[in-house]
Amino acid sequence: MQTSILNDKKAPYCPGCGHTVITHTIDKALAALEINPLDVVAVSDIGCCGLVDGLLNCHTVHGLHGRSVALATGIAYGLNHPGKKVLVIQGDGGATIGLQHLMEAARQNLDLTLIVQ
Known part of the structure; x- marks a missing residue:
């Protein structure tokens, strides 16, 4: 299993950023939880936090400003x-x-994780 x-x-x-x-x-946490990167969908927002897309070995979606959680909600329901695991990375x-x-x-008690950078 791929760990990183x-x-x-x-x-x-x-x-220094x-x-x-x-x-x-994020990488260390997913490895510690033994979550396969191919079981992760990362949804990012605009700005510097959106640059993470190119660094990840998982499914990635780049959302619109402020709409990444809405997009992740649809992905969580679709999956x-x-x-x-649905991971949202926003500024x-x-x-x-x-x-x-x-x-x-x-309110819908969706299983997604939001990281605000």
């Missing part, structure tokens, strides 16, 4: 599979604009 969700591409972030730390922490602006979508996903 990261490919061998160089991170495009500025030196926290996005690099968060990206590597309807407990072994698959603070996208998370604020899309707060209504997050509240609705929580």
